[in-house]
Amino acid sequence: MKTIVLTLGLLLAGSHALAQSQTSEHDSHHATPVASETTEAEVRKVDKAAKKITLKHGEIKNLDMPPMTMVFQVKDASLLDRVQAGDKVRFTADKVGGAYIVLTLEPVKN
Numbered sequence: 765m766k767t768i769v770l771t772l773g774l775l776l777a778g779s780h781a782l783a784q785s786q787t788s789e790h791d792s793h794h795a796t797p798v799a800s801e802t803t804e805a806e807v808r809k810v811d812k813a814a815k816k817i818t819l820k821h822g823e824i825k826n827l828d829m830p831p832m833t834m835v836f837q838v839k840d841a842s843l844l845d846r847v848q849a850g851d852k853v854r855f856t857a858d859k860v861g862g863a864y865i866v867l868t869l870e871p872v873k874n
């Protein structure tokens with residue numbers, strides 16, 4: 765009898781965990797990112813058609829990423845309207861579904 769109860773308990777725990785992981789995946793896909801610190805960067809390349817920007821960025825603390833030059837996706841193509849290669853910017857980024865996404869992008873006045 766005890767074995768049956770244990771097995772039932774495991775089955776229930778298993779299905780509950782599955783439901784939870786589906787929920788959290790769904791949530792994270794739509795989650796509003798926690799306000800993160802802006803990071804300084806220099807624009808290297810803008811690709812509006814692909815909604816991508818190449819940034820030479822400083823340390824990104826919320827992503828635990830050291831300074832480097834890399835390509836980001838942008839959340840909204842309109843973010844790219846105000847910047848061009850060579851501009852200094854401040855931006856925030858987050859990792860969404862395995863890709864690094866620029867969420868905000870502001871030109872820095874010289």
Ligand SMILES: [Cu+2]
Nearest residue numbers: 829832833834
């Ligand atoms: Cu990087």
